[in-house]
Amino acid sequence: MKVGNDYYTGIWLNQKDPHIVQIIDQRKLPHQFEIIELKTFKDALHAINDMALRGAPLIGSAAGYAIYLASLEACNNKNFDHYLLDKAEKLKNSRPTAVDLFKAVDMQMDAILKGKCDAEKVGIALKTANKITKDIIEICKNIGLHGLKLIEDISKCKNGETVNILTHCNAGWLATVDYGTATAPVYLAQEMGIKVHVWVDETRPRNQGASLTAWEMLNQGVPHTVIADNTGGHLMQHGLVDMVIVGTDRTTLNGDVANKIGTYLKALAAKDNNIPFYVAAPSTSIDFTIRDGVKEIPIELRDPDEVKYIQGWLNGKIQKVLLSPEKSPAANYGFDVTPARLVTALITERGICKADKKGILKLFPEYDK
Amino acid sequence: MKVGNDYYTGIWLNQKDPHIVQIIDQRKLPHQFEIIELKTFKDALHAINDMALRGAPLIGSAAGYAIYLASLEACNNKNFDHYLLDKAEKLKNSRPTAVDLFKAVDMQMDAILKGKCDAEKVGIALKTANKITKDIIEICKNIGLHGLKLIEDISKCKNGETVNILTHCNAGWLATVDYGTATAPVYLAQEMGIKVHVWVDETRPRNQGASLTAWEMLNQGVPHTVIADNTGGHLMQHGLVDMVIVGTDRTTLNGDVANKIGTYLKALAAKDNNIPFYVAAPSTSIDFTIRDGVKEIPIELRDPDEVKYIQGWLNGKIQKVLLSPEKSPAANYGFDVTPARLVTALITERGICKADKKGILKLFPEYDK
Numbered sequence: 071m072k073v074g075n076d077y078y079t080g081i082w083l084n085q086k087d088p089h090i091v092q093i094i095d096q097r098k099l100p101h102q103f104e105i106i107e108l109k110t111f112k113d114a115l116h117a118i119n120d121m122a123l124r125g126a127p128l129i130g131s132a133a134g135y136a137i138y139l140a141s142l143e144a145c146n147n148k149n150f151d152h153y154l155l156d157k158a159e160k161l162k163n164s165r166p167t168a169v170d171l172f173k174a175v176d177m178q179m180d181a182i183l184k185g186k187c188d189a190e191k192v193g194i195a196l197k198t199a200n201k202i203t204k205d206i207i208e209i210c211k212n213i214g215l216h217g218l219k220l221i222e223d224i225s226k227c228k229n230g231e232t233v234n235i236l237t238h239c240n241a242g243w244l245a246t247v248d249y250g251t252a253t254a255p256v257y258l259a260q261e262m263g264i265k266v267h268v269w270v271d272e273t274r275p276r277n278q279g280a281s282l283t284a285w286e287m288l289n290q291g292v293p294h295t296v297i298a299d300n301t302g303g304h305l306m307q308h309g310l311v312d313m314v315i316v317g318t319d320r321t322t323l324n325g326d327v328a329n330k331i332g333t334y335l336k337a338l339a340a341k342d343n344n345i346p347f348y349v350a351a352p353s354t355s356i357d358f359t360i361r362d363g364v365k366e367i368p369i370e371l372r373d374p375d376e377v378k379y380i381q382g383w384l385n386g387k388i389q390k391v392l393l394s395p396e397k398s399p400a401a402n403y404g405f406d407v408t409p410a411r412l413v414t415a416l417i418t419e420r421g422i423c424k425a426d427k428k429g430i431l432k433l434f435p436e437y438d439k
Numbered sequence: 440m441k442v443g444n445d446y447y448t449g450i451w452l453n454q455k456d457p458h459i460v461q462i463i464d465q466r467k468l469p470h471q472f473e474i475i476e477l478k479t480f481k482d483a484l485h486a487i488n489d490m491a492l493r494g495a496p497l498i499g500s501a502a503g504y505a506i507y508l509a510s511l512e513a514c515n516n517k518n519f520d521h522y523l524l525d526k527a528e529k530l531k532n533s534r535p536t537a538v539d540l541f542k543a544v545d546m547q548m549d550a551i552l553k554g555k556c557d558a559e560k561v562g563i564a565l566k567t568a569n570k571i572t573k574d575i576i577e578i579c580k581n582i583g584l585h586g587l588k589l590i591e592d593i594s595k596c597k598n599g600e601t602v603n604i605l606t607h608c609n610a611g612w613l614a615t616v617d618y619g620t621a622t623a624p625v626y627l628a629q630e631m632g633i634k635v636h637v638w639v640d641e642t643r644p645r646n647q648g649a650s651l652t653a654w655e656m657l658n659q660g661v662p663h664t665v666i667a668d669n670t671g672g673h674l675m676q677h678g679l680v681d682m683v684i685v686g687t688d689r690t691t692l693n694g695d696v697a698n699k700i701g702t703y704l705k706a707l708a709a710k711d712n713n714i715p716f717y718v719a720a721p722s723t724s725i726d727f728t729i730r731d732g733v734k735e736i737p738i739e740l741r742d743p744d745e746v747k748y749i750q751g752w753l754n755g756k757i758q759k760v761l762l763s764p765e766k767s768p769a770a771n772y773g774f775d776v777t778p779a780r781l782v783t784a785l786i787t788e789r790g791i792c793k794a795d796k797k798g799i800l801k802l803f804p805e806y807d808k
Contacts, residue, residue, distance in 0.1 A: 100763065100764040100767075101761070270767075272643065272746065272762065272763070273669070274641065274643060274667040274668060274669060275667045277762055277763075280746075280747075280762045280763040280767075281762065281763060281764075284763045284764050284767040285764050285767075287767070288764050288766055288767055294767065294768070295767075295768050295769060295770045296746055296747065296763045296767050296768070296769040296770075297746065297769065297770050297771075297772075298643040298644045298668075298700065298701070298746055298771070299643060299667075299668050299669050299701070300642070300643060300668050300699075300700040300701025300704065300775075301700055301701070301770070301772055301775075302704070303701070303703040303704045303707070303775055304700060304703065304738065304772050304774075304775035304776075305772075307703070307733050307775070307776065308733075330669075331667065331669040331670055331673060332667070332668070332669025332670070332672070334672040334673065334676070334708070335669065335671070335672045335704040335705075335707065335708055336704075338672070338704070338707040338708060338711055339703070339704055339707060342707055364676050364677075369673065377641065377649075377665055377666065377667055378649075378665065379751070380749055380751060380760070380762070381760065382748070382749060382759075382760025382761050382762045383760055383761040384753075384758060384759070384760045384761070389753060389758075389760055390751075390753070390760075391749070391750065391751025391752055391753045391758055391759075391760055392470070392751050392752040392753070393641065393646055393649045393650065393749070393751045394469065394641070394646075394649040394650060394653045394665045395469040395650075395653050395654050395657050397657055398469075398639075398649075398653040398654075398656070398657055398663065398664075398665050399663070399664045399665070400664060400665040400666065401664045401665075401666050401670070402666075402667070403666075403670055403673050403674075405673075406669075406670075406672055406673035406676070407673075407676065
């Protein structure tokens with residue numbers, strides 16, 4: 071997608087040296103555009119842990135490449151498989167909520183361990199990482215096509231007037247690899263000449279909306295307005311939101327949706343005001359093994375300082391300011407779960423379905439066991 | 440209430456010179472404790488406009504003193520009444536949502552214009568301002584006593600285990616003059632030895648929770664935890680909130696509640712999780728002339744820069760950092776309206792009542808016309 075006059079994706083291999091993985095340092099956006107080189111497994115793990123990259127699908131892709139980097143290192147190790155299994159375990163312990171991570175690691179390990187020699191295993195690791203990434207791009211493109219129809223319908227109902235879409239956090243191309251999940255339909259609608267406007271929740275505590283989604287929209291030329299997370303309910307009460315589209319970090323077989331903390335509150339407000347609430351859910355984020363999201367999805371508890379301090383741009387550099395009294399404790403829950411009953415529909419790469427077992431399995435019958 | 444080892448109220452007359460009104464500069468809390476002297480009407484108007492002081496009841500009290508300061512200036516003016524009426528109009532245009540402001544100004548003007556000479560009018564202005572302020576303190580104390588029973592009941596149900604109370608924004612003593620509205624029951628409960636813990640919503644965009652409520656709790660020794668506004672729903676889903684108490688800037692005769700933006704979202708979450716949602720509503724904040732809050736209460740639209748920039752403490756001073764892309768537009772709605780159907784009850788100075796016309800008029804029959 072566009073960054074000024076250039077085009078980027080969320081992750082890519084260095085063109086000259088395919089032993090190096092490159093990403094955009096999302097911690098510095100929208101203020102600084104910097105590219106990080108991941109040369110070792112440790113680099114990749116740190117990038118995931120420290121949220122230099124984030125977003126469930128991109129974490130999946132990065133996990134794939136992290137295992138590839140680990141496989142390069144494993145060649146210098148006595149026991150290739152043991153080294154790799156250890157790294158896979160470390161990756162799985164890095165972020166607990168997004169299921170894409172676990173799926174990508176399992177996919178890699180299943181494939182690699184079938185290899186006959188170290189060199190073959192490295193080859194498989196690269197091929198699998200590339201495949202995971204290519205698949206994500208394809209999935210996002212298809213989510214865009216299916217979601218586009220929903221926007222088109224509202225646009226027609228409004229006789230071509232602007233369709234106001236509210237989104238929470240960043241489920242944009244920065245969170246995936248390309249197109250985004252929640253944003254893919256928006257970008258496609260704009261390309262088709264449909265008038266759209268996006269309400270961008272700032273998404274405290276890490277402000278992925280104000281920093282990343284707004285930056286994406288600005289680069290893509292999509293009309294948008296940044297709002298405090300508190301604002302969505304008021305806008306909905308006053309007819310200023312036509313639809314909500316959010317991403318997901320993990321969706322259960324019953325259609326419960328774990329997404330960035332605060333998503334549940336927007337879903338409640340949408341329900342209360344009869345506004346459709348859509349979740350752009352790539353199948354990679356569906357956890358077919360669990361049902362009750364509130365009970366079963368582990369919610370990441372992050373550093374309280376992310377609540378107490380906030381980072382922004384001041385005097386030509388990124389700086390952190392303290393918001394609350396230094397001695398006041400804070401709590402930092404990363405995600406919440408929106409029960410399926412509040413979700414109008416899931417937008418998957420295979421089409422739109424009701425957020426329930428029947429709807430999901432109709433689109434993904436291979437998981438109907 | 441306590442500030443370190445000293446005791447303060449939200450507004451007071453200078454002890455040596457009663458022509459000077461003093462307030463705490465709330466824009467600098469929790470980082471700096473500074474007292475501002477309001478010597479002219481213009482000083483007072485600016486303090487209200489620029490939110491050096493805020494909170495519906497305190498705005499009411501400050502409006503009373505602003506008119507008193509204006510009356511002192513009016514003595515040097517050819518037409519006392521005309522000067523004062525002009526200032527009253529300016530005050531009424533300063534902040535549109537809190538009804539306490541309008542009530543205080545009307546009460547002042549009604550009283551003053553009955554005075555026979557300028558000197559008498561000034562005397563009335565001072566007396567009325569003092570009365571408005573004294574009444575607010577009394578009201579808050581009584582709200583505390585009535586609300587205390589609600590906390591006691593939950594504490595008993597939990598066999599004395601900690602009662603977890605969520606609050607949004609600052610309806611503490613800083614927002615009133617003393618005790619606070621939403622916080623008064625909490626402070627009383629703590630005094631009575633009941634175990635309480637307060638979840639403090641940070642309350643973007645101006646962070647009155649993280650900065651003011653947390654600071655109050657810290658000074659008062661009440662256990663508390665600062666959370667991002669997005670967090671309340673998750674906590675409620677997991678049984679970590681026993682009750683919600685918030686303040687109000689304007690309550691309609693039907694029980695609809697205008698309060699800091701985001702309150703509505705917490706009310707929805709409370710309803711969805713069967714958690715009682717109480718509004719500490721001094722009668723000064725009840726607008727007996729209107730019914731439908733969503734349609735009839737004007738919502739203040741403030742400077743978008745309050746969303747785009749955030750202020751905090753860095754290198755020994757208060758500084759502002761930019762959060763979003765400079766070119767991204769932002770919108771800053773100050774309040775939202777929680778429909779009465781989501782409010783478990785109002786806690787008024789005369790007791791607890793259902794948030795509807797019948798309940799309100801039973802406690803305040805003098806408004807039953």
